[in-house]
Amino acid sequence: MFLVSKNSTVFSLLILLCLLSSMTSYAMTESLQQTLINLGDPDKNIRQQSYGTLMKEGDATIIPVLEAFISGLLENRSGLLVIYGPRVQVEKGRREYPLLDAFTGKPVLDPTGRPIYTENLSSSMIRANRTERVTVLDLIKILSLSHFDTEKRIAAIVAAGDRSDATLAPILQKQLQANLEKRIxxxxxxxLAAIRITHGSKSEKLQAARFLGETGSARGALPLRHALANKTDNDAEIMIAVQDALTKIDRYQKLIGFIQDLFSGLSLGSILVLMALGLAVIFGLMGVINMAHGEFMMLGAFTAYVVSEIFKRYLPPGIFNYYFLCAVPAAFLISALAGLFCEWALIRHLYGRPLETLLATWGLSLVLIQSVRVLFGDTLSLTPxxxxxxxxxxxxxxxxxxNRLFIIIFCALCTLLFYMIVQKTKLGLLLRSTVQDRETSSSLGVPTRRVDGLTFALGTGLAGLAGCVIPLYDKINPSMGQGYVVDSFMVVVLGGLGKLAGVIIGGVGLGFLTKFIEPFLQAVYGKALVLGMIIVFLQWRPAGLFPSKGRLVDE
Amino acid sequence: MKNQEPMTFDENELLRVFRKKTTLGVLVFFFVVIPFLGWFGLIDVTNINKLGRYLCFAIVALGIDLLWGYTGLLSLCQALFFCLGGYAMAMHLSLPEGGGNVRPEYHNIPQFFFFNNVDTLPGWWTHFSSLSFALVMAILIPTIVASLFGFTVFRSRVKGVYFSIITQAVAWGAFLLFCRNEMLLGGTNGLTNFDPAFHRDFGWVLFFYLITVSTLVLLFLGAKYISGSRLGRLLVAVRDKEMLLNFMAYRPQSIKLFAFTTAAIFAGTGGVLYVPQNGIITPNIMRVEDSIWMIIWVALGGRGRLWGAMAGALLVNYAYSITTSDMPKTWPFLEGGMFMAVVLFFPSGLVGLWDRFEQNVASGTRVSGILLAMAVGFTALLVDKSNWGLYVPYHLTALIACVTMSFLVIRSLNPSGIVLATITFFFGVEALGLMPETMRITWIGVPLKYYILFIILVGAGVLSHIGVFRQALRKYYEPATEH
Incomplete structure (x- = not known):
C-alpha cells in the first residue's frame, strides 16, 4: 500500500476529474467562440464555413460544446451559448439540468449569484442534422486525441487504435514525438502499432508486430489476430512476425492470468482467514460452534457504515476519508462488545454441548440479522x-x-496481531493453557470463565474487522455474513484446530482453490467441486491439516 | 440428554391405560374426525391440505429424531434428502403421464425446458413418466446419496460438530447446483404446473392426507420397532459412549451409516408426499436454513422421543403459519428466540411438559377433560370460519372447551401448566375469531395480544421461581388423590 500510495493519489484525482469533467472550466479563444455560435446559424453557408474553421483551428476546449451540440443540449440564449449539464437532484424527487457557460464550462449565474437550473430542455436548442452530426463526430474523434482530461484522452487514443483508423495515424505519430506522460x-x-499492422508499409508492419509482441497487452492481440485471419498480406515474413507476436502475447497473458488468480485468491482467502481464526479459537477453546460468526462480521460492516454516515453528516467533508481510520477500531469494539454480551447471556450456559450451541447461535444470528434489517433496511453501499x-x-x-491490495495487507496485519496476542501476552498465555487443559489451568488459578469471555470477544472482534473492510469492494446487507460462514467453517475443517497456521493455510488454500477452479468451471460447479475435494481430503486427514495432538482416544 | 432414556417402562396401570386411550384418541382424531369434519365442509380444503403437508414434515422429523435424538448425529442436510425425494416425484407429476400441465406451444413437455432451449424430453427424464419408477427413484436416490456420503464421512471418523459442518456444506453445495438451469430441473423456479386438483379438489386432498397419515403411522411403528430393538439400544450407545462400542468390537460407523440412511429415507418419503400437496418444489426448500428449521421441530418437540418429534413438527409449523401472517417482520425474532429459548430453558422440549403431565396422571388426576379440550382446541385451528354461521353450537362448544381446558390444566398441573394453558387458550381464542379488535392494535409491528401473551408467559415463569409463591402454588395445585 505504501509503495503505491503516491500513485493512488494521482489516480483518485484523475477519477475525480473524470467525474467532474463536465463541470471542468476551460478557456477558449475569441474566434472559436464566434465560430461555435455560428454553428446554430440558420444560414447553411455560414454553418459550413464554421465547420471548416473548427477543423483547422479547433482544440480540445471545444469538445464539451460539440458533444452537447450533437446530443441536443446546446442552446443559444440571446448571444450566450449555454450547455445543459448532466441532471442533478435539486430536491427530493426533482432532477434538473444545470446551465453551464459553453465558453468557460462554469455554471451560469443569475443576478443574485446563484447557479441556474432548468427542469426541461427548451425548444430553441441548437440541433444538428445527420450529416452535421457525422462531421462533428469525426471532429470530436480527432480533437479528443489531445483532450485536456487525461483519462478521456487515453480512451480516445485507445479507441483510435481499436478501430484501426488510418486517418488518425499521422496525428498519433506527431503526438508521440512530443514529451508526454508515460501512460499517454x-x-x-x-x-499506432495497432493501426500500422493493418495499414502500414512492410517495414512498419514488421516493427509494429514486434512492438505489440513485446508489449504483450490483450488489446494488441486483436489487430494481430485480425491481420492473421484476413490474410491482408501474403508476405511470409510479416505473417511469421505476426504469429510470433501472438505467441508472445499468449504466453504473457497466461502468466498474468495466473498472477491475477493468485491475487484474487489471496484477497478472498485473507478475509476467510480473519473469519476462521475467530471461529477456530472459539471452537478450540470452548467447543462452541458459532453460527452467528458471520453476523458479527456483518455488525462490523454496518458499524463502518454508521461511522461513515456520522462523518458525512456532522463533520467537514474535507476529513471524510479519515472515517475509515475510526471505523476500524469502532468495528472491532462493537463486534467484540456484542460478542462479550452474547457470551455472557447465552453461550456461557451451553458449554460442553456443542450441538446445542450450534442451534442457539443460529437463533442468535436470525435475531441479529433481523434487528439490523429493521434498523437499517436492506442493501446499502458506502463510499470507500x-x-x-x-x-x-x-x-x-x-x-x-x-482496495484488494489493502485488504490483503490489512488481514495479514490483523492475523499477525492476533498471533502476537496469543503468543506474547498474558491473555494469550492463559488462553493457550485453557485450551490445553481446562481443569488443570483452573486449579492453578486461571480464571477460565473470564478467559472464555475475552476470547469469544476477541474472536468476534476479528470478525468485525473482517466486516469493516468488506464495504471497500462490495455492497453490504444484513444477511451478508451467511455466505461467508459456510466457507469459514470449511477453513476450520480443512485447517484443523491444532495450530493457527492450519487456519491460515486452510483459508488461503481455499481462496486459491476457489479462484483457480472458477475460470475452468462456473462459480457454482467450482464451489461444489471444492466441497467434494474437502470431503475427499478428510478421508486422508480426518482432523484437518494440523490436528490437535492429545493422548485421549476420544475427545 | 444423556440420562434421558428413549423408553420409560412404567409399572403404573393407570398410566398404561391412559397411554392406550390417548393413542386411540389421536388415531381417531386424525383418521376419523378430520376427514368427517372436512366431509361436512367444516374444515376447509386448504386447511386439510395444510395439515397434510405438515404431517409430511412430521415424517421427516421422525427420521431426524432417530438420527439426532437417538444416535446423536446432527445432520444439517435433511432438507436435501427431502428435496431429492420431492424432485423425483415432481418430475413424474410435471410430465403429462403424471397429470402435468403441458402445452402444445411448449412441445408438450414441462414449460421450463422451452425457456432453457430444450425441445425434446431428455432421455433420463422419460423414465419418470412411470409412477412406479418415480416412486422407486424417490426412495432410492436419497438412499444412495446418503449411504455414499455417509460411508465416506463415517469411515474417516468425522464426528460431532465436524459432521454437522460438512453436512451443512453439502446442503449448501446441492442448493447451488439445483439452482442451475443446466441441471434441467427447473433452476431456481423449481418444478411446478402439476395437476392443480391435487391440492384443490377435496377428493384428492383427502386422498393425499389419508395416505400421509397412514405412512406416518407405519413409519412411526417402524421407528418405534427400531428404537425398541437391540439396534435401537446400539444407536443410543453410539450417542452416549461411542468409544466403548469400539472396544466391544462393534462398528460404530456401520450403525451411524444405518441411522443416517434411514433418516434420509424418511426425509425422502416426506418429500414424495409433500410435493403433490404443495404443488411446487423449488431448491429454496433445501437450503441450510431449512435443514436447521427441521432440527428445531425435533428440538422443540423433544429429542429421543418419537412422538415428541412429530408433535414438534406440527406445533412449530402451525406457530409459523399463524405468526407470519400476523406479523411477518417479527417472525425472525420469534424464530431466533425459539432456538435460543428451547436450548436454554427447555432442553427436553414438549416431552418434558408432557412427562410432568403424565406424572399427574399416574398419581390419579382425571385428565380426560383436558385431552378432549385439547383436541377440540386443535380442531378449532383447522375449521373454516366462514361456515360457522351454520354451526353456532359447535362454536360455543369450542369456546367452552378452550376455557375449561385452560382451567383444568391450571388446576391439575404445576406452574409450567400455566404456560401450556395460556398458549392453547390463546390459539383457541384466535382460531375461533374471538380476539377483540383492540388486541390487534400494533406497536412496532407486533399486535397487542402478543405483548399480553408474552407478559403472561414471563410472569408465570418468574412467579414460579419465587419461593413463597411457589409454596403457595404447590399447596393449591396438590394433585387430587382420590380415585
Missing amino acids: SDALAES PEWFVGSWEVSTDLVFPI
Missing part, C-alpha cells in the same frame, strides 16, 4: 475512502485493485 505515450505507441479507489498497474494488463 504508451497508449499512443500501442494504438478515496485512497482505495483505483488500481495499481504493475505491468501491462496486470492490474491490482488498490
Whole structure:
C-alpha cells in the first residue's frame, strides 16, 4: 500500500476529474467562440464555413460544446451559448439540468449569484442534422486525441487504435514525438502499432508486430489476430512476425492470468482467514460452534457504515476519508462488545454441548440479522475512502485493485496481531493453557470463565474487522455474513484446530482453490467441486491439516 | 440428554391405560374426525391440505429424531434428502403421464425446458413418466446419496460438530447446483404446473392426507420397532459412549451409516408426499436454513422421543403459519428466540411438559377433560370460519372447551401448566375469531395480544421461581388423590 500510495493519489484525482469533467472550466479563444455560435446559424453557408474553421483551428476546449451540440443540449440564449449539464437532484424527487457557460464550462449565474437550473430542455436548442452530426463526430474523434482530461484522452487514443483508423495515424505519430506522460505515450505507441499492422508499409508492419509482441497487452492481440485471419498480406515474413507476436502475447497473458488468480485468491482467502481464526479459537477453546460468526462480521460492516454516515453528516467533508481510520477500531469494539454480551447471556450456559450451541447461535444470528434489517433496511453501499479507489498497474494488463491490495495487507496485519496476542501476552498465555487443559489451568488459578469471555470477544472482534473492510469492494446487507460462514467453517475443517497456521493455510488454500477452479468451471460447479475435494481430503486427514495432538482416544 | 432414556417402562396401570386411550384418541382424531369434519365442509380444503403437508414434515422429523435424538448425529442436510425425494416425484407429476400441465406451444413437455432451449424430453427424464419408477427413484436416490456420503464421512471418523459442518456444506453445495438451469430441473423456479386438483379438489386432498397419515403411522411403528430393538439400544450407545462400542468390537460407523440412511429415507418419503400437496418444489426448500428449521421441530418437540418429534413438527409449523401472517417482520425474532429459548430453558422440549403431565396422571388426576379440550382446541385451528354461521353450537362448544381446558390444566398441573394453558387458550381464542379488535392494535409491528401473551408467559415463569409463591402454588395445585 505504501509503495503505491503516491500513485493512488494521482489516480483518485484523475477519477475525480473524470467525474467532474463536465463541470471542468476551460478557456477558449475569441474566434472559436464566434465560430461555435455560428454553428446554430440558420444560414447553411455560414454553418459550413464554421465547420471548416473548427477543423483547422479547433482544440480540445471545444469538445464539451460539440458533444452537447450533437446530443441536443446546446442552446443559444440571446448571444450566450449555454450547455445543459448532466441532471442533478435539486430536491427530493426533482432532477434538473444545470446551465453551464459553453465558453468557460462554469455554471451560469443569475443576478443574485446563484447557479441556474432548468427542469426541461427548451425548444430553441441548437440541433444538428445527420450529416452535421457525422462531421462533428469525426471532429470530436480527432480533437479528443489531445483532450485536456487525461483519462478521456487515453480512451480516445485507445479507441483510435481499436478501430484501426488510418486517418488518425499521422496525428498519433506527431503526438508521440512530443514529451508526454508515460501512460499517454504508451497508449499512443500501442494504438499506432495497432493501426500500422493493418495499414502500414512492410517495414512498419514488421516493427509494429514486434512492438505489440513485446508489449504483450490483450488489446494488441486483436489487430494481430485480425491481420492473421484476413490474410491482408501474403508476405511470409510479416505473417511469421505476426504469429510470433501472438505467441508472445499468449504466453504473457497466461502468466498474468495466473498472477491475477493468485491475487484474487489471496484477497478472498485473507478475509476467510480473519473469519476462521475467530471461529477456530472459539471452537478450540470452548467447543462452541458459532453460527452467528458471520453476523458479527456483518455488525462490523454496518458499524463502518454508521461511522461513515456520522462523518458525512456532522463533520467537514474535507476529513471524510479519515472515517475509515475510526471505523476500524469502532468495528472491532462493537463486534467484540456484542460478542462479550452474547457470551455472557447465552453461550456461557451451553458449554460442553456443542450441538446445542450450534442451534442457539443460529437463533442468535436470525435475531441479529433481523434487528439490523429493521434498523437499517436492506442493501446499502458506502463510499470507500478515496485512497482505495483505483488500481495499481504493475505491468501491462496486470492490474491490482488498490482496495484488494489493502485488504490483503490489512488481514495479514490483523492475523499477525492476533498471533502476537496469543503468543506474547498474558491473555494469550492463559488462553493457550485453557485450551490445553481446562481443569488443570483452573486449579492453578486461571480464571477460565473470564478467559472464555475475552476470547469469544476477541474472536468476534476479528470478525468485525473482517466486516469493516468488506464495504471497500462490495455492497453490504444484513444477511451478508451467511455466505461467508459456510466457507469459514470449511477453513476450520480443512485447517484443523491444532495450530493457527492450519487456519491460515486452510483459508488461503481455499481462496486459491476457489479462484483457480472458477475460470475452468462456473462459480457454482467450482464451489461444489471444492466441497467434494474437502470431503475427499478428510478421508486422508480426518482432523484437518494440523490436528490437535492429545493422548485421549476420544475427545 | 444423556440420562434421558428413549423408553420409560412404567409399572403404573393407570398410566398404561391412559397411554392406550390417548393413542386411540389421536388415531381417531386424525383418521376419523378430520376427514368427517372436512366431509361436512367444516374444515376447509386448504386447511386439510395444510395439515397434510405438515404431517409430511412430521415424517421427516421422525427420521431426524432417530438420527439426532437417538444416535446423536446432527445432520444439517435433511432438507436435501427431502428435496431429492420431492424432485423425483415432481418430475413424474410435471410430465403429462403424471397429470402435468403441458402445452402444445411448449412441445408438450414441462414449460421450463422451452425457456432453457430444450425441445425434446431428455432421455433420463422419460423414465419418470412411470409412477412406479418415480416412486422407486424417490426412495432410492436419497438412499444412495446418503449411504455414499455417509460411508465416506463415517469411515474417516468425522464426528460431532465436524459432521454437522460438512453436512451443512453439502446442503449448501446441492442448493447451488439445483439452482442451475443446466441441471434441467427447473433452476431456481423449481418444478411446478402439476395437476392443480391435487391440492384443490377435496377428493384428492383427502386422498393425499389419508395416505400421509397412514405412512406416518407405519413409519412411526417402524421407528418405534427400531428404537425398541437391540439396534435401537446400539444407536443410543453410539450417542452416549461411542468409544466403548469400539472396544466391544462393534462398528460404530456401520450403525451411524444405518441411522443416517434411514433418516434420509424418511426425509425422502416426506418429500414424495409433500410435493403433490404443495404443488411446487423449488431448491429454496433445501437450503441450510431449512435443514436447521427441521432440527428445531425435533428440538422443540423433544429429542429421543418419537412422538415428541412429530408433535414438534406440527406445533412449530402451525406457530409459523399463524405468526407470519400476523406479523411477518417479527417472525425472525420469534424464530431466533425459539432456538435460543428451547436450548436454554427447555432442553427436553414438549416431552418434558408432557412427562410432568403424565406424572399427574399416574398419581390419579382425571385428565380426560383436558385431552378432549385439547383436541377440540386443535380442531378449532383447522375449521373454516366462514361456515360457522351454520354451526353456532359447535362454536360455543369450542369456546367452552378452550376455557375449561385452560382451567383444568391450571388446576391439575404445576406452574409450567400455566404456560401450556395460556398458549392453547390463546390459539383457541384466535382460531375461533374471538380476539377483540383492540388486541390487534400494533406497536412496532407486533399486535397487542402478543405483548399480553408474552407478559403472561414471563410472569408465570418468574412467579414460579419465587419461593413463597411457589409454596403457595404447590399447596393449591396438590394433585387430587382420590380415585
